[in-house]
Amino acid sequence: MSLLAVFRRSVLLLVLLMLTSTLALAQIQPSEAQRQVAAEVAESLRYGHYADVSLDDTWSKIVFERYLDVLDGQRAFLLDRDVEAYRHLETRLDDILLDGDLEPVYELYRRYHERAEARYTWLLERLDAGLDFDYDNQKRLELDRKDSPWASSERDLDELWHKRLKNAALTLDISGQDSEQIEANLRQRYEGQLTRLRQTNGEDVFGLFMAAVTGSIDPHTEYLSPRQGESFDIQMRLSLEGIGAMLRTDGEYVKVVSLVPGGPADRAGVLEPADRIVGVGQEEGDMVNVVGMRLDEVVELIRGPKGSTVRLDVVPAEAVDMTRSREVEITRDTVDLEEQAARSEVIEIERSEGTKRIGMITIPTFYVDFDAWQAGEEEFRSTTRDVARQVEQLKEEGVDGIMLDLRNNGGGALQEANSLIGLFIDRGPTVQVRDARGRISLYGDTETGTLYDGPLAVLVNRLSASASEIFAGAIQDYGRGLVLGNATFGKGTVQTLSDLSHGQIKLTRAKFYRISGDSTQHRGVEPDILFPNLVDPERIGESSLDNALEWDTVQEVQYRHYGEPWEYMETLRSRHRERADTRPNFVYLERRADLARQLREEHTSVSLDREQRQREAKQQEAEQLALENQRREALGLELLDEWVDARSEDAEEDEPIERVQVIEAAEILADYAELSQQRLASRR
Template identity: 75%
Template sequence: MSLIVTLGRAATLALLLGTGPALAALAPSDAQHQAAVEVAESLRYGHYADVSLDDAWSRQAFDRYLDLLDGQRAYLLRRDVTAFEDLATTLDDAILDGDLSRPFALYRRYHERAEARLEWLVARVDAGLDFRFDGDQRMLLDREDTPWPASESALDELWTKRLKNAALTLTISDQEPEAIEETLRERYEGQLTRLRQTNAEDVFGLIMAAVTGSIDPHSEYLSPRQSESFDIQMRLSLEGIGALLQADGEYVKVASLVPGGPAERAGVLKPADRIVGVGQEGEEIVNVVGMRLDDVVDMIRGPKGSVVRLDVVPAQAVDMTRSKVVEITRDTVNLEDQAAQGEIIEVERADGVHRLGVIEIPTFYVDFDAWQAGEEDYRSTTRDVAKEIERLVDEVAEGIVLDLRDNGGGALQEANSLIGLFIDRGPTVQVRDARGRISLYGDTESGTLYDGPLAVLVNRLSASASEILAGAIQDYGRGLVVGSDTFGKGTVQTLNELSHGQLKLTRAKFYRISGESTQHRGVTPDVRFPSLVDPETIGESSLDNALAWDQVREVQYRRYGEPERYLETLRERHRQRADAHPNFHYLERQAKLAERLREQHTSVSLNREQRQREAEAQEAEQLALENQRREALGLEPLDEWIDARDEEDSDEAQPVDRAQVVEAAEILLDYARLDDGLRFAEYD
């Protein structure tokens, strides 16, 4: 208190609002001025799209900057936004000229508001929380489309609800009042500390994220620190859990898992899961709600062999109190962990048992170092798959399923050469650059390794090179594509050096040999399986400013078959099996339930009894579905729905993922016999 008295009233106000020396130091450097100009020029002349940095673009970039700063409309007031409305028409000039003074000033205004609000929250917690969890109050979960608050009192009302909701969530989780106050105090003090550690590089990164993200979601500025981290990831030598994380409001969400990584091997994380706490082995778990994404990532990384504990809310859980602590041992990802693996699946029919081969391909990999060194026996996806095909054929497989589920892509050359195992020379993919020039890639080697019945199994996380392979097999009529719609990542990025940092820039676009882009829409399967992955949250179409789907001219190629002639029959036979199979019946009903719950769950009650009734009703529906599945399979019922995750990977549980593989084999067998029958009839 004596310090505040000595400083005087004006200095005290500055201290409380955060307008002291630290905030004043948040100003652009000469290096950042120059980097902004280089980014602008790269976007104008190097990006795939026809980019015009004009007033129309300024509005889009300004709105995106506001979304990055305060996407939930929880800190800035309407008058704050109005005071910087000039950026809606001048941001283009600011970036082109490298004059970042106004964008930095907007950040400082946000910083002032956020710091004052966090201090307000800490003070409220220190004064003691005496909330009554009754009445009919509800809190809106997503405020992205709400108007900017008009007054401080409106923000006070919003944050009182947010604080009450945070306290209620912890209360339902059986924390004592003192522990709740301590948890919330640590949360807000931690956020305040991290906010005060913001430096000019962080602010510049936000501005550049708004600039590049307004063009497309994959173009990205990397600061010198981020560039170093990116290089480490590309070398696959980073020790961690092997999960790609992204910010989702106040939460950190799992975007995808690295094939063969520790998280995938452990089976305790799934895409769209939310991480609400992180702890080291033997230590308390730290709540990470509201924490910066890079800070959460740093907490999860660690030495190989060490254990990280994560407090996780499953993707299908609507209530954020339904979390579970899981443990993952950190490790590096080796090439062997991502290698293709084959197996034989036996399918029983009236005429006996049929053997179908399945090859799981987690990623498209190649040992570049060994390849460039001229080693003859270097590892690659194509070589490993070829060995598996030969082994499965020797074991009398009647057809082969390529399992590309969760395969996010990798080396394009491997996708091309892998397609070549199934066709006798021909194009595989078209690539159009920013100038409209189209390059054609394909298989140049004569002959095929395997010309038998073929199917490709995909899901929402099959992306990039996976989509090229699935699309080519479909276009050639070489086989069936089964599963769910793929991711839709049909763009190509290059990494460009800047005078300060690097720029990952979208420079080209993939097109199928039929001329259709894989961008945005992905590959549509011939026989569709229901999916629990919400396309509104996972996939290219869920990303802001994703480039649109379009077409180019198709190229000449030969057709190997006509699977479309049998699709009506194949779909009907699949439907009959799916209706009778407990796992597929569960999958379809669970997908519909999850969609309905997402549509209903736009707000939460701040009445404890009502909140618990809603959560229990939702979980009861999910538990009933799970237990119906288990009863049909002759398994013991579960008492808690959240325990289903622990049983997914056991042989006894017969997980849904396995059911999809078996059904893909069933569909392939149907196709093989229909095709053989038609060929025999035509020959006869």
């Protein structure tokens, strides 16, 4: 075949592809069902949401900007003139939603779609031409462009994407891949993104717009399409299967938000909150690069039959360079219910006057066997019943105090948090719930008597949420015990799921308040004594989510104080500080938190010069390695040559880093028990 014939055939194929794409794009239209449900969503937001939602021009402007963020959050596809061509929608989206006139919204999507398809085609053409990058220049790539202005020309976007392509290739090059592997990986990435783009249908576009609409109100209000609703139901019924990790999109990456207590990932100990997943592989076959992939598609890759193995390519949360990934394996399984059950241990604290014994009860979640409870069975399983048995056992062992470990406890059954408080107080209110109309319902413990009235502490962290925050807040307000650890997650809202004519809506309907009147929303519960934070609060927590409802207060209710731990706080904090300054693991946690914050603030761009990039990465890792080896030297452990080995080495230590918080919390409770006893003796 002549060159002219080959050229004509290529042109013909290109024209056919363009015609196919144009026809497919023209078919992305709103349906009558979507027009109807748009109006239903508007009514739900106006009359059913907790907040006072006004669907007006001001709100419309917020939704317009959020819709642009949903479509092109990194300002990488649309041009300034594209956005300006649709600026007239800025004050019309409230009317569009109420009237169900969705065509203008779809039209804006189609403009984005055209730009994105052209860009992925441009990238593939560059790969066809062969990668020939010069990695010895001083250019840098900005990592986060969400606040950048829209590009004014195609040339500007070409320059941006040239940098992006170069960065992607350089990242793979530094990780040890040869040119063929790099080209194959990048081709797989961009062809996959182009294929997924071309598979977009009208339902997908409606979902994108609804995400902008509901996300403008609060992060927990959400529209679920019929398919998403079915998937949500499956997750609720089969929530104890899979790897047991909650994931969220973070730019181009999929981020681990939390681990299900007792789940496969939790038991394996290979994932931590804020880790980023960049690749997914099955037991056999190649690892699939998931950078830039939609969250639901990544979840589908991770899911699989019980007993099978999934391989994940993970960049640790502390890593500042995306080349520092490691492969981990997790066996898909059901959550071990016994791992979620409350369990106890006794921690011995050595003091000059003798050994103090502190009982610790770990509560991974607030659970109850609803079916058995509703059936009227007397011996149904629940958090409160299990904790009560553990308390009785610890009392028989003669402990000097009891500590409840609610770290990583994301909540669960509200009634269990309520009844659990009742084990430690003699009747009284526990939580206030305010609905959308401002009506406040008061929940409390109605049974007389307490199961345990001795020294008490609650250990929490950033992943302690919802019911955990209600429990910790009540114990703190009553003066019943100490709250130790980190500021909690800050989820103080209640959602309900309602059916629509097409899909469902998850709507924030109420808000939790402590008996003191303070909300647990946004701020969470602030501990009496703070520990170094192992989880970055700017990445994880209610305050890290867009449009989270604000903290506020209601009137406090009448309640009594069971103790006055604040009277001892100065002494407790002073003793804690003295111990913390001499404990290598505690010093390490404090310095690591400071270093992580410093690196995050400094690392806003990456160099496209290979040597400079490697120098920066080595410098950052050298700081992390030096910090780790200072800790290891103080503990008499073997020093490490590579910082990336730190996590696996830590898992083999007799006392893992996180254990230091447990020991220090027990020390503080022992101090509290001693000071309380001295005060009591002085009053006799």
